Amino acid sequence: MSDYKSGSNLEKVLKSGSFAFTGECGPPQGANIDVLKKKAQHLKGCVDAVNVTDNQTAVVRMSSWAASLFLIQEGLEPNYQMVCRDRNRLAMQSDILGAYAHGIRNMLCLSGDHQKFGNHPASKNVFDIDSMQLINMVKNMRDEGKFQNDQEIDVPPRIFIGAASNPFADPTEFRVYRLAKKINAGADFIQTQSIYNMDRFRNFMKQVVDMGLHEKCYILAGVTPMKSVGMARYMASQVPGMDVPESLIKRLKGAGKGKVAEEGIKFAIEQIEEFKEMEGVAGVHLMAIEWEHRVPEIAERAGMLPRPKTD
């Protein structure tokens, strides 16, 4: 019996003390697996695991477990995302069993964006359980071998349990406590919301370290490179719980025509360099949205390559 909780590559990398690097891949809005495979190839060898989003922003896409299986076939390790919006506890547990049986070892447990934002705003939501309860349910499935109703599971799923944290959402003073609550509920690792306000994140991490949370859980700092000034402005004004300082928008604008994307990447690389040194940060989660082809370059320039090899 190994002393790993799941034996996933991500768990091994983190446990070895290496600075982890995870990527992200949105499944196609259709059954076009060529697109998915192409995205996967860009990420291969550059990251330790790839988050596979679950109908992100409430837009229908190929199911995250199905896309995760394609990633496994392509030689990548998925981090299977699951939101509470679309499934009740029966569907969640059966999907987790199926996902595990097919080789999925990491999960990210999320509440999910409200369907109002998506392409089926007329739908009914579920929210039978919340993200905290999902984390706890997966932990009990793994560690106690029990379903949510306390019934025994015949071969429990051994999942490395991830959760999200948004240091920039309100009420700010409660954010570190909510993180603590997720860790107590059973989170093994945390991926944060995209960070742009470094001052605020430094303060947040100071609280995390003061409370010793980084010793109970691996914290991966979220990075999303800005592609354009428009994207920065959109994130600043339209995305709830996102903090994009005016100084960053100014910096991107100052880069001049045709050079904004490069400036965005430069900022992301500077962030990664700082996170490597920041106490309590165990890795970076790079969410290069529809920019998977730039990940190898970012990984290279940020000194994240080669990725550690685990068995």
Add this chain to the structure above:
Amino acid sequence: MIVAEPKPIREILEMVRDYKKILVVGCKGCVTVCNVGGAKEVGILASILRIAAKKDNREIEVGEHTLERQCDPEYVDELKDIIDEYDAVISIACGVGPQFLSERYPETRIFPGVNTKFMGGAIEHGIWAERCAGCGTCLIHYFGGLCPIARCSKSLMNGPCGGSSGGKCEISKDVDCVWDMIVKKLMKENRLDDLLKFRPPKDWTTARDGGPRRLVREELVK
């Protein structure tokens, strides 16, 4: 109270277009309080129906009646002597009213004249907000007297989610984040420990998820 709003008048006219004798029935309960289904609104709707018919050169007869409560068989009975004079009834009570009428008077066509919205109250004149989801197991004492089931867009028991921004919910700037209110209230009362308590998955059997609900109180049953 149960809060309702009038159905679009065009929808109502369309519903009863083929009927010549229409009875509009109001209710003196919640819908009177929220200015949608009381005696006053019965009069207004009846007038609109008459004017619309006149405009189309149609002859109709519209009766008006307001019951003490439409959710009570005793009061619903009051219509028994007049209802046969009409071939359609528009109930402007909450969704309970037209169903009690349909059950009591199966031969008569009953139409709903309002859309029933939620259980809540007036936060200011003309503005109502939801407060209770009728989940059947009240837990608001854990949350500073505020209900996350009814008032959080995601019914989170362990909120707030990452979409809470400036005291508002991610779905709209018009919607307060109830978790922002819960957290601020409990922190002010030095009840951080309560906030840190893991709230387990809710048993929804007492909510609508357990099937259509029925309540029997033996001591009251004759």
